[in-house]
Amino acid sequence: MKIFFSFLLILSLRNVNAQPVKHDFSPDIRPNVFAVTMVMVHDVVDPALASRYYAYCVLGADAIVSKFDPAVPDPSSYIKSFPAINIKEDKNNYNYQLAAVYSILETGKNMLPSGYMLEDRQTDYINKLLKEKISKSLIERSVAVAKEVSRQIIDYSNSDNYNKLSTLVNYTPLKGDQYWYPTPPGYFEAVQPHWTTIRPMIMDSSQQFKPEPPVIFSKDSGSEFYSLAKEVYDALKSKDSVERSEIAYFWDCNPFNLETQGHLMMGFKKITPGGHWMNIASIASEKVKLDFNRSIQVQVVTSIALMDAFISCWDEKYRSNRIRPETYINRYIDKNWTPILQTPPFPEYTSGHSIISAAASEVLTYFFGDNFSFTDSTEVAFGLQPRNFKSFRLASEEAAISRQYGGIHFHDSIVNGQISGRGIGKLVIEKIKAAGMKPVL
Numbered sequence: 001m002k003i004f005f006s007f008l009l010i011l012s013l014r015n016v017n018a019q020p021v022k023h024d025f026s027p028d029i030r031p032n033v034f035a036v037t038m039v040m041v042h043d044v045v046d047p048a049l050a051s052r053y054y055a056y057c058v059l060g061a062d063a064i065v066s067k068f069d070p071a072v073p074d075p076s077s078y079i080k081s082f083p084a085i086n087i088k089e090d091k092n093n094y095n096y097q098l099a100a101v102y103s104i105l106e107t108g109k110n111m112l113p114s115g116y117m118l119e120d121r122q123t124d125y126i127n128k129l130l131k132e133k134i135s136k137s138l139i140e141r142s143v144a145v146a147k148e149v150s151r152q153i154i155d156y157s158n159s160d161n162y163n164k165l166s167t168l169v170n171y172t173p174l175k176g177d178q179y180w181y182p183t184p185p186g187y188f189e190a191v192q193p194h195w196t197t198i199r200p201m202i203m204d205s206s207q208q209f210k211p212e213p214p215v216i217f218s219k220d221s222g223s224e225f226y227s228l229a230k231e232v233y234d235a236l237k238s239k240d241s242v243e244r245s246e247i248a249y250f251w252d253c254n255p256f257n258l259e260t261q262g263h264l265m266m267g268f269k270k271i272t273p274g275g276h277w278m279n280i281a282s283i284a285s286e287k288v289k290l291d292f293n294r295s296i297q298v299q300v301v302t303s304i305a306l307m308d309a310f311i312s313c314w315d316e317k318y319r320s321n322r323i324r325p326e327t328y329i330n331r332y333i334d335k336n337w338t339p340i341l342q343t344p345p346f347p348e349y350t351s352g353h354s355i356i357s358a359a360a361s362e363v364l365t366y367f368f369g370d371n372f373s374f375t376d377s378t379e380v381a382f383g384l385q386p387r388n389f390k391s392f393r394l395a396s397e398e399a400a401i402s403r404q405y406g407g408i409h410f411h412d413s414i415v416n417g418q419i420s421g422r423g424i425g426k427l428v429i430e431k432i433k434a435a436g437m438k439p440v441l
Contacts, residue, residue: 023134025097026292028125030282032101033058033299035121036108037275043113044256044269047352048192048310051274052162054303055201057107060085060153061100062300064145068096069293073435075300079201081159085152087145094141097292098129102146107153160199168194171318177331178217179321180347184338185265186258188345195314201304202428206315209423211416214320214349219332226332228410232325233333235405236340248341248406250384251276251353251399257342270382273353273399274306277360279378280395284368294440301363301437305428309359309421313352316420322349325407339407351409354400354417355424361396362425363432367440368392396421 036057040050059075063085066074076082105122109115129139171193173181182188196206203209218225236244253273259266271279281302285295326343330336344352365372370391377386389395400418403409 023132024292025095025101026290026295027286028101029104029292029295029299030279030286032104032121032125033278033282035118036104036112037271037278039108039112039114039117040275041255041269041271042117045112045272046191046255047253047272047274047356048195048314050255050272051303051307051310051356052157052160052198053108053111054274054278055300055307056111056153056157057104058296058299058303060103060107060146060149061296063153064096064100064103064149065293065296067091071436071438072293072297073432073437077435078431078437079304081199083152083156085149087149089141089145089148094145095134095138096142096145098134098139098142099145099149100292100296101125102143103150103153106146106150110150110154111157161197164197165192165194168197174321177219178323180323181327182345183324183326183343185260185342186345190318191344191346192314193318193346195311196318198311200308200311202431203308203312203424206311208427209312209420211316211350211420214322214416215410215412217323221332228412229325229328229333231411232339232404232407232409233329233337235407244405245340247398247402250379250387251402252341252406253353254342254344271378273356274303274310276378277306277357278302280360280374280376280392281364283374283376283378284364284372284392287374288368288441290440297437298364298367298440301367301428301432302360305359305363305425306356308428309356309424310352312420312424313350313355313417314346316350317347317352320349321347322410322413324348325410341403341406341408343408348409349413350417350420351400351403351413352417353403354409354414355421357396357399358418358421359425359428361392362422363428364392366425366429366432369439369441372441 040053045053063075066072067087068091076084105118109118126139130136171190173179200206215225215228220226252270253276254270255272257268257270259268281298285298324343326339372392373390375386375388376395380386400414403414404411
């Protein structure tokens, strides 16, 4: 009888430590993803590279969740090259939600240039859990699983060709009036000219959603191209110029903006376009009080759509290599004109914000529906007021046209970027539906 009683006691204690049944880890997702975002802001990570970091940081969390929830497809079922993640620990001995959240921080810590900054965040998170009466032994086992999965995710990331970029030939701007050339005030060199070589998550290749060719360059004031430039030049001369300016600034998402005052030049760091949409995904999940597992799904699918959209966009940017509005307008229309947004340091066609916003809005519409209203407070942290939207697609439309209002993109770049983005979003939806992933509403 004594031996039997001891066995029951040990079993009981094990079950108590295994899963804190009533604890909700869902509120832990957004602040920890945003912690990764703020390290990227600190590091001035460019938009394309940021999308890669987001994808890998949340991919491990999704892989962990899929081991526990049959309704969550394993990422290998819709990401063609993704290997099965191996977790050695018995799933009864750790909390998978805790491990998933911690893996986001762990992957960011080991991938980001200043990832060490996330160590304090990890410590704070563990202390928070201890205060919430989560057992220390359970936390330790869950953290061990998170580290194990993060290591496998980083091993996978090492095969996507990113490590080869530094070995490729340096980019030199092409000679010719129609081509992109560095712009003021920083005249920065081209960002990620070889991004087309990065392995996509869902697409067959970087050229799968190649847009139609841009409008042919011309200096002629009667040409279609001149009209495109004049449209940008006149964008803020309308009666609604104040609202247009607000829209442009809200969606600026320039990771490093230089401002000059006399001989003084100051730099301001901001969130990237991908970071903005990752936060919108969190806002939507929190609005409907989405459960932990589905919230992670929304994060990972959004990040995958963003990563592939940037690969597709950058493939076209360095193929067409088109001149920016600022350069064209200064040469052929008004030498003193400046856009209200700082021109990014890479070719114009197609618009990055247009393609990635369209892709993200498609997958979010799949999850939450086409009439999902929300308040986008993403830019509050950067000194801007929130904006209200009646749907993800309408938010995407505003993000796209903001680039014309801001003076940094021609209209055909916006329209054709949206077409490519919608195609990428629909492809991602096709793949996740085939894997059994369903809408959340």
